[in-house]
Amino acid sequence: MRLLSLLVTVSLTLAVAYYIYTPLPDAIQQPWKLMMLDAYFRTGCCRADLAPHFGLLSTRGFEGIMKGLISESSPGPVPGVKVSDITFAGIPVRVYEPPAGGEGHLRRGLVYFHGGGWALGTTSECKYFGSLFCINKLNTVVVSVEYRLYPEVHFPVPYLDCLAAAKHFLSPEVLAKYAIDPERVAVAGDSAGGNLAAAVAQEISVDDSMSVKFSVQALIYPVLQALDFNTPSYVENQYMPILSRSFMIQFWVQYLNADLSLVPQFAVNNHSTLQHSAITPELRSRLDWNVLLPQKYKKNHKPLIVEKGSHGVLKKVPGLLDVRAAPLLAGPEVLAKCPRAYILTCEYDVLRDDGLMYARRLQDAGVTVTIAHYEDGFHGCFSFISWPLEFDVGKRALRGYLSWLQNNL
Numbered sequence: 113m114r115l116l117s118l119l120v121t122v123s124l125t126l127a128v129a130y131y132i133y134t135p136l137p138d139a140i141q142q143p144w145k146l147m148m149l150d151a152y153f154r155t156g157c158c159r160a161d162l163a164p165h166f167g168l169l170s171t172r173g174f175e176g177i178m179k180g181l182i183s184e185s186s187p188g189p190v191p192g193v194k195v196s197d198i199t200f201a202g203i204p205v206r207v208y209e210p211p212a213g214g215e216g217h218l219r220r221g222l223v224y225f226h227g228g229g230w231a232l233g234t235t236s237e238c239k240y241f242g243s244l245f246c247i248n249k250l251n252t253v254v255v256s257v258e259y260r261l262y263p264e265v266h267f268p269v270p271y272l273d274c275l276a277a278a279k280h281f282l283s284p285e286v287l288a289k290y291a292i293d294p295e296r297v298a299v300a301g302d303s304a305g306g307n308l309a310a311a312v313a314q315e316i317s318v319d320d321s322m323s324v325k326f327s328v329q330a331l332i333y334p335v336l337q338a339l340d341f342n343t344p345s346y347v348e349n350q351y352m353p354i355l356s357r358s359f360m361i362q363f364w365v366q367y368l369n370a371d372l373s374l375v376p377q378f379a380v381n382n383h384s385t386l387q388h389s390a391i392t393p394e395l396r397s398r399l400d401w402n403v404l405l406p407q408k409y410k411k412n413h414k415p416l417i418v419e420k421g422s423h424g425v426l427k428k429v430p431g432l433l434d435v436r437a438a439p440l441l442a443g444p445e446v447l448a449k450c451p452r453a454y455i456l457t458c459e460y461d462v463l464r465d466d467g468l469m470y471a472r473r474l475q476d477a478g479v480t481v482t483i484a485h486y487e488d489g490f491h492g493c494f495s496f497i498s499w500p501l502e503f504d505v506g507k508r509a510l511r512g513y514l515s516w517l518q519n520n521l
């Protein structure tokens with residue numbers, strides 16, 4: 113009996129260790145913590161797998177895990193910061209206002225779109241950021257936008273929600289009400305929120321009816337294109353926690369309201385084959401990493417451009433070519449009008465090259481760009497900054513971000 117229970121215990125322990133263990137690059141600090149976090153995420157997704165009609169990444173179970181993880185690891189409200197849940201142009205927003213300062217001093221403003229693959233997350237994740245921006249000498253009014261998510265809505269609804277809230281915030285009356293300097297308003301977001309921030313920044317930059325525009329855009333590992341899932345970073349980091357290539361493709365497929373059966377096709381770039389005349393050489397050059405990336409990131413990778421792939425995908429999924437979904441596809445004339453940019457990228461992130469290519473294209477269009485690249489960074493690290501989910505690289509990334517805003521906003 114004893115032997116049997118010992119055997120069972122040992123096998124169970126081995127099974128759990130096997131489940132949790134993921135080989136990670138040496139540069140990753142606190143690897144076991146990241147493996148545990150990843151296992152936690154995968155567990156949420158497997159459970160979701162049992163209810164495919166809900167969509168893999170959208171069940172309550174998974175949402176609960178995300179919410180629990182992030183809000184538990186965020187400190188509570190900061191004294192002096194006023195928090196209000198209101199609506200801007202009908203879109204729910206949470207506004208953080210710093211403690212009243214000196215009379216007559218205008219404050220900074222910042223609109224934040226949270227990440228979560230357009231399917232997960234809430235404004236409460238920004239509780240900590242919101243308070244930090246307010247108190248950290250930044251004296252900033254922060255607006256976190258509760259845009260609608262998959263499966264309730266698909267593209268372009270999340271984008272349109274964000275755009276409407278941003279435009280409302282930028283109106284001279286609203287800025288005056290919050291005592292915000294119209295020359296010092298930023299748009300920001302992480303991951304899918306970085307996608308929304310980049311797309312909203314582009315639209316507002318070219319909208320002549322907007323008298324106030326964003327002065328800076330701060331993008332944290334943004335998602336920027338869906339035509340090439342074989343960039344060096346997608347290939348190298350396809351199994352990296354906490355965002356694998358297949359999860360990212362799936363988030364795209366859901367966002368663009370496409371059929372989940374397309375995921376394997378997208379993974380081999382069958383959706384962007386040379387057969388599609390709509391993908392002109394000019395358009396292709398806008399995400400040609402062979403030209404846009406420094407050699408350091410290209411290494412020995414070869415572009416994957418498929419001669420013959422799947423027919424009709426672009427007709428079925430028009431969002432693939434829509435700049436409002438894929439801001440990297442915007443032309444140089446649009447990019448030239450965009451605000452100064454801060455782009456945070458992580459070495460161990462499928463989205464690294466999306467961010468680096470966008471940085472290069474903005475620079476080519478004459479925009480000043482600061483690239484904050486974290487050699488030991490992984491996707492999502494910016495959200496894990498306090499106990500029990502604190503990662504040193506996340507804290508460094510947040511400090512760097514705040515100090516850039518301090519000097520540039």
Ligand SMILES: *[C@@H]1O[C@H](CO)[C@@H](O)[C@H](O)[C@H]1NC(C)=O
Binds near residue numbers: 422
């Ligand atoms: C990609 O397209 C080719 C040509 O149509 C097809 O043979 C192949 O099975 C497709 N790959 C996937 C993963 O669907």
